[in-house]
Amino acid sequence: MSFQTEIEILQNVLSEKNAEDALTVLEVVFAPRNRTVHFQNYETNIDTARVELADYLEKSAAQKTVQNEKNFSKIIQSSFKNLPSEPVYFQEYYCWLYNAAEIIKNMNDGYISQADFSTRQNFLTETYAREKEILVCLGLYDASGQANTSTKSAALIKKLIKLREMRTAVELVTLDEPEREVSKENYEKALPYYKYFKGLAKLPFPFDLNQEQKEEDLGINHFKDSDVQPDFKFKDALQNKVLDIIQNPSAYLKPDFDPNKYKNIIYISSKEFSDKVKDLALRRQTFCVKYALLEKPEKLLDNLKGEN
Amino acid sequence: MFFSKSDNKDNPTAYLQEFICLQALIFMAALTDKPTEAYQAALEACAKNLHQPELASAEISEQCILGSLQNITKPLLFLKKLCQEALEPDGVLNDAEVLFLGRVARTLHIDLERVEQICDWLIDEKILAERAHLIFESEEDDEHEFSN
Secondary structure, eight states, X not given: OOOOOHHHHHHHHHHHTTOTTTXXXXXHHHOOTTOEEXXXXXXEEHHHHHHHHHHHHHHHXXXXXXXXXXXXXXXXXXXXXXXXXXXXXXXXXXXXXXXXXXXXXXXXXXXXXXXXXXXXXXXXXXXXXHHHXXXXXXHHHHHHTOGGGHHHHHHHHHHHHXXXXXXXXXXXXXXXXXXXXXXXXXXXXXXXXXXXXXXXXXXXXXXXXXXXXXXXXXXXXXXXXXXXXXXXXXXXXXXXXHHHHXXXXXXXXXXXXXXXXXXXXXXXXXXXXXXHHHHHHHHTTOXXXXXXXXXXXXXXXXXXXXXX | OOSSSXXXXXXXXXXXXXXXXHHHHHHHHTTSSOOOHHHHHHHHHHHHHTTOGGGGGSOOOHHHHXXXXXXXXXXXXXXXXXXXXXXXXXXXXXXXXXXXXHHHHHHTTOOHHHHHHHHHHHHHHHHHHHHHHHHHGGGGGGGGGGOO
């Protein structure tokens, strides 16, 4: 399990687009609109580059999900009938729906096996990683200021809301410990959520239940999250995040990484999960990011100074 | 010693590995305020074993260490040793240690992901030790009764 920072996500996209020598993360995030930049061996407007990077980021991430999905043929059979001809951004959504429903089913069928539990944990981890990528994408669309991104942003925001709903549902109705029995009470609590995701899978994106009804019946509604409201500035959020990381590289160790998730990954019982163990768990999977943050920002700033 | 049980007097290649490793450990000790008197004494003892007692108090540059790494024949074990010492006693790497270990890894052509794997494995050892302490706390003094 690893947690890429926003800077790493952008560095990877620039690298994959062969743009990292000419365009820096700082330029992508902070350059004023209409600035001329070098992008893939030609000069262009930074806003155009931002849209291209965001499109690529979202498409490649969605493609990766779909390509890695072993049950894609089952998903096609059990989902909205036009799924095979939908763009990959929406195909990914149906993969998530299928997996969320399967996890809820398998984690409530009487016994939680190691395999069931690992699948649950992997799914939850993937949702956090994808959420971060989607927010970076939205930040780039917002920063570009281009009118043609408003439809893409709106669809992406809806996808983000659904992703969060699936994660919340899995966390609400599945237990966070493997190799244990599950009661009938748990099964009955999980059933409406399973039916909800199975039902959504038959509908075109982004059809949904009435929000108030969903909140009342299922207790989940990420439509009210502050960062999906019409007045939320994704560009400002991305810039703030990147500045936070550059100014305090060690800060990435905090809230994004939940040491309680580590407890579940290596199956430590609560009695052995002391403050010292939690503190040690926080230190895992931090080396690469910490090194990148300590080494790269100097190079990023040097690039900027060189240009001036 | 770090890589073998003898001081490798008659094996120049092995001796060189030990020497470079000791240099790196002395350099790393200066990066933090962690080293205890006991650790400092241990480094001095190693320097003496290698017939280089002045090494323990010498000023060593990072460039000098990175330049000598081409002589390392077992880069992963070398890196493991550095990570092990850097993570003592509390599993924390400070910024200077992270930068140094990252640069050593890059010089040895080791992926940073591998360094992270090594660090995680070493942290897991500490977690296991702490868990054992929590489980067997009340009987830890009597451990010898059933030890291997």
